[in-house]
Amino acid sequence: MKVRFDRDVRRRWKSHAISVAALACVILALIPLASILVEAMIRGLGAVSPSFFVETQPAPCNPQVSAVCEQGGIANAIQGTLILVGIAAGISLPAGILTGIYVSEYGNNRIGRSVRFFTDIMTEIPSIVVGIFVYALLLELASLGWLDRRLVFSALSGSLALATIMVPIVARTSEEALKLVPTSTREAALALGIPKYRVTLRVVLSSARSGLITGGLLAVARASGETAPLIMTAFGNPFGFQGLTQPAEALPRIIFYYGISPFPNWQQLAWGAALVLVFIMLAISVVARLALRSRVARRGVVA
Amino acid sequence: MRLENLSAWYGSKRALQDVTLDVEEHAVTAIIGPSGCGKSTLIRCMNRMHETVPKARVEGKVHLDGEDIYALDPVSVRRRVGMVFQRANPFPTMSIYDNVAAGLRLNGMRDRRRLDETVLRSLKQAALWDEVKDSMDVSGVGLSGGQQQRLCIARALAVEPEVLLMDEPCSALDPIATAKIEDLIFDLKKQYTVVIVTHNMQQAARVADYTAFMYLGRLIEFNRTRDLFEKPREELTENYITGRFG
Numbered sequence: 001m002k003v004r005f006d007r008d009v010r011r012r013w014k015s016h017a018i019s020v021a022a023l024a025c026v027i028l029a030l031i032p033l034a035s036i037l038v039e040a041m042i043r044g045l046g047a048v049s050p051s052f053f054v055e056t057q058p059a060p061c062n063p064q065v066s067a068v069c070e071q072g073g074i075a076n077a078i079q080g081t082l083i084l085v086g087i088a089a090g091i092s093l094p095a096g097i098l099t100g101i102y103v104s105e106y107g108n109n110r111i112g113r114s115v116r117f118f119t120d121i122m123t124e125i126p127s128i129v130v131g132i133f134v135y136a137l138l139l140e141l142a143s144l145g146w147l148d149r150r151l152v153f154s155a156l157s158g159s160l161a162l163a164t165i166m167v168p169i170v171a172r173t174s175e176e177a178l179k180l181v182p183t184s185t186r187e188a189a190l191a192l193g194i195p196k197y198r199v200t201l202r203v204v205l206s207s208a209r210s211g212l213i214t215g216g217l218l219a220v221a222r223a224s225g226e227t228a229p230l231i232m233t234a235f236g237n238p239f240g241f242q243g244l245t246q247p248a249e250a251l252p253r254i255i256f257y258y259g260i261s262p263f264p265n266w267q268q269l270a271w272g273a274a275l276v277l278v279f280i281m282l283a284i285s286v287v288a289r290l291a292l293r294s295r296v297a298r299r300g301v302v303a
Numbered sequence: 304m305r306l307e308n309l310s311a312w313y314g315s316k317r318a319l320q321d322v323t324l325d326v327e328e329h330a331v332t333a334i335i336g337p338s339g340c341g342k343s344t345l346i347r348c349m350n351r352m353h354e355t356v357p358k359a360r361v362e363g364k365v366h367l368d369g370e371d372i373y374a375l376d377p378v379s380v381r382r383r384v385g386m387v388f389q390r391a392n393p394f395p396t397m398s399i400y401d402n403v404a405a406g407l408r409l410n411g412m413r414d415r416r417r418l419d420e421t422v423l424r425s426l427k428q429a430a431l432w433d434e435v436k437d438s439m440d441v442s443g444v445g446l447s448g449g450q451q452q453r454l455c456i457a458r459a460l461a462v463e464p465e466v467l468l469m470d471e472p473c474s475a476l477d478p479i480a481t482a483k484i485e486d487l488i489f490d491l492k493k494q495y496t497v498v499i500v501t502h503n504m505q506q507a508a509r510v511a512d513y514t515a516f517m518y519l520g521r522l523i524e525f526n527r528t529r530d531l532f533e534k535p536r537e538e539l540t541e542n543y544i545t546g547r548f549g
Binding site for chain 2: 185
């Protein structure tokens, strides 16, 4: 005979209610994500054509006045984003990972704790402030005559701004990844008579590999989507890459710039650029997962 | 190996009090005692691993071949005094081969032939070769617990230490894996000086030539294993080995 108490019925009912509530929250959270993807697809695909990837900024066009509008493309922005983020990653990944190593492996002291405190604060700084900071810094240096005034609006200054945003992210994620490596792994290596710096570089770093890659890609993804710090540094460039000391374009910047313009051909490009940016993000995370998976498979982990 | 008035602290907490102990070469010395008595701290002082813990401190001397290891470079000491830990800790990202070769490789050895020879010799010494010879490229963490522990022993032997310290090497293993490791310890003493910490008195009685009994950071009694178990001189030792406390 099955005995049922009131309590049990109530408990079951509560359990169902909470499951339903959780599911509702999941759906609620997925709505914006899905609508972004769908909207970017529908509106963005209209812009995509072979010329979209090879041409640069078209002449602004009012369809009521001109019969034929130049379609143009976003080659300048794709190229610019790759260069800006590439240089920024080249600066920030080594700097950030080294900071993470210091704080995690050697930072059990006042300096280590203050470095961690300041990297924490730096991740919270609004990115527009970082842009103003780099702009003001370079302008100041230029007015002292230490560097060329043109550098204030250049691919280099844009990269510097993005790197400033990336360093604390990379530093914090690497520190966390390194701290997840168990002490027993460090001890095993130390007990073999391996000097500490080599234990850190060859054993700890490789054990934390997946966390480091994830952190690096997170920072790259974040930098690829930043608009604000580039407005006053990379500045934008409708023609394409003209050298590191010249202004450079970036995808999020043209989304902003074309998106608020009154010209339909520019607005169309903004939608297309949004779609490309979404795909770049997607590609980054897929590549990250594949890279991690193939590593493990090659090692042949059984359990 | 000779320990002289060895004391150790974690911060302000004293874990070892004036331990003096002669470790016989090419013999197995067991260290027994209840939890928290300083057994692990004692052997961690014997290859200078104790000082890797923040705020840890050591006083006294540990002589190895007539030299005080506290006057030497800790890295070179650890090459001469190897260690196996309580929980098997193979390097998670390395294959079986790489785990065993790690000690040599990370110290700059590149000669592939000598590495191959060393890996083969160490795995044979650790009685693991027959079980892993076809899977040298497989990750070390895919092995069973007992195999992992023998892998760690092979890894420690690969750098050809003089002394092998084992910190409760069987406490996480089942009886069959434990028996294998005990057989192995018996073979190892022909070539190495072995010091083993164990909380299992039967294990000490089975594998050790000498046994030291520790209590509350002090060395209470040290003798040939048979003598210590059959006619202990100290009342504390007798109470412990007869199971009256601990």
